[in-house]
Amino acid sequence: MSVADATDRLRDVFDGNDVRLVVGVFLGIYVTFIAVSVLLGFDLNGTVNTLRRITFLAAAYALLSLALNLQWGYAGLFNIGVAGFMAVAVYTTAILAGAPTASPPGLGLPLWAAAIGGMVAAAIVGAVAALPALRLKADYLAIVTLALGEIIRISVLSRTFASFSVAGLQLGTGGGQGISIPDNPVRGLYYLDPSNPTAGTTPFGSAAFAFFDTLTVPFFSGTGVNQTVVVGWTYALVLLVFVGLFYVLLRRIGNSPFGRVLKAIREDELAAQSLGKNTRAFKIQVFTLGCALMGLAAILWQGSQGYTSPGEYLPIQTFYVFIALIVGGAGSNTGSVIGGAVFAAFLFEGPNFVKRLVGHLFDLGTAPNTIVDAVVPIASLEIGPFLTYVIGNIEILRPVFLGVVLIYLMQRRPDGLLGHRKEIAAAVDLSKRGETDG
């Protein structure tokens, strides 16, 4: 059996069961990062914390990729203003839920109502943008959405809106300082007062902390997992549950008559129009829904840290989501989830861990201050300073690496990891008929 046969067989196994594929990818990621943690000499708490961070980022990017997949993968709407819609949702939530006494002051609504408000705001901005913009060619839509995203970012950054009053109510975005978001409800599960851990723990919190505090796992040094890590993991698990909900929702949309029209629009808009479908209405609806989901994803993401600032909504954030979606394969929901996980674990966090691993395993000394100090020694065959400089500046090199990955994917694998799959639009899988007949 050749390698090609083997991979084909592997695909057949996985094709039938997307859940198994996703679980497999997550397991692979966990095994890799447990190995990395062991190499780095992390104790149990450190390892669990590493896995928490990876899970959290993977879930956040999976949520955003799923939302973008609805717009781009299903309906072919090239929206590169993702960061702007995220900002609208998060800022609206923060303003609605912020305490009236805080600075900048908010309206003091309960968090769930504020989150719904944030989603609605993102949806409204999306609808207003979509109404006229969807008449445009795809590349014009890209430029319009990017410009809209930047206008939104400039607005929340500006001093003009840092604090303003509407109908006598003092509100504000906090400008460049950012704005605080109420503590996430997950903390309320463990602490009596979510904003003040010293005020005591709930019965559930006491039991959980007592269990994790004395936890030991064979092969790992150290005892116990910190309270912050336990709470963080719980939040990451909540995000994973939302990934599941998004997935089910999008799958249902994709398989509904509505979803079939979307796929028809993506493949051939004129044909869909000829069949009497009001493609414009469909596009506006799906764009609005996609923006609301992006908003929810952003609220869940930013809500974990109790604070957000305009720096989180740079256009590069949009490109990160696009890379995640393209890695997985646009048009495939399973691909979106896998793409989000692979992007977060290997492309986004990978370089950081390479840096720490290299720093841990080799004694590199201090990095040269400038590239000149790093390059000149190469003339005398000393490559050490250059490598130290590269490792020391790996955060700056990460976008370079991502850019190259993006170019490579567009040239070689424009359909992503799961690009070989065909979405079945018909209720009955016509391609399988041959097997039963023959």
Add this chain to the structure above:
Amino acid sequence: MDYRVEPATIARFVRERPFGALVVVLALVLLFDLVAGLLTGDIATATVATYLWDGAVVGVIVGLAGIGLSMTYAILNFANFSHGDMITSGAFAGWVAAFLVAGVGRIDVGRLVILGGRNGINAGTLGTSVTNTPLAILVGFVVAIVLTIALALLIDRLVYRPMRDQGAIALLIASIGVALALRYLIAFVFQSGLRPVTATDQIPRVTVPIGTGGINVDAHEVTIVVVSLLLMAGVHLLLQRTKLGTAMRAMADNEDLALITGIPTERVVRATWIVGGGLTGAAGFLVVLERGTIFFQLGWILLLLIFAAVILGGIGSIYGAMAGGLVIGVTSRLSLVWIPADFGTAAAFVIMILVLLFRPTGLFRGVTTA
């Protein structure tokens, strides 16, 4: 010719394009407000004149940078998101050359080639300006053009040529990849701080008195306007008077027809990158000359304004790009009469979005090929 507009025509316009009518009304209100403000003296004439001059300087550079983008958009059929970072590349290459010429022998070469690293070099010591160090500025200008052309050709060979048969969106996404890689490679080499490059206090300047105040015009601004206009005239001659120019216009108009006619498209594509890349490098060098500071994100920040200019003028139209650049530059400054300073750029984006929505072919409709 009869220029009267029938009331019925206006009524139909309002009925059919309510949003368009709203935009027209808004524009008229703003114009009226400006004129009224000037007449009553609420808005100083000198302030408006300064905004107009600053806007014109920005506009000329945006227009110059826009020509390259417009050409690649028309001939290669994709929105090149790496264009902004080509500007940055040209700027850094040119200013390294200028620094070397101006400072060699006085300042350590190791510091000159990275423009002083994180903290920069005291620009006063180096004294770079058009009048102090004309040779350094000239060498820098030429190097910026040549290196940007080389970079454009290299990127085309590595990235875009293998993708010629792919769609506009695939190329657009690849160009975002190029943009990320270029921008952060520059940050990797030169480090990310904003640093001064020209000796701002040593540039000759005059104050042109207007009304109660006056507008400051300095030698760098004059240089930029003159050089940009000369380059634009050169592009005009190239496109109208040479065989290559005709071939380019033909390809922008209809690529298949150009192929059938026997135009060597691959050679025209190369020529497009050479002309477009050269103008882009020149624009990058000049924009830094005007600002006096250099920063690895400068081109990316300009990119949307340049897109705005190109779309406003009509994609593929180089005169449109120039005119669009002026409109965008003046808008981003003149809008400061009404809105806070942090929204100048946002105002230009709004203009672009409005043009895309109401007149996606640009202001110069029908003149899509130069």
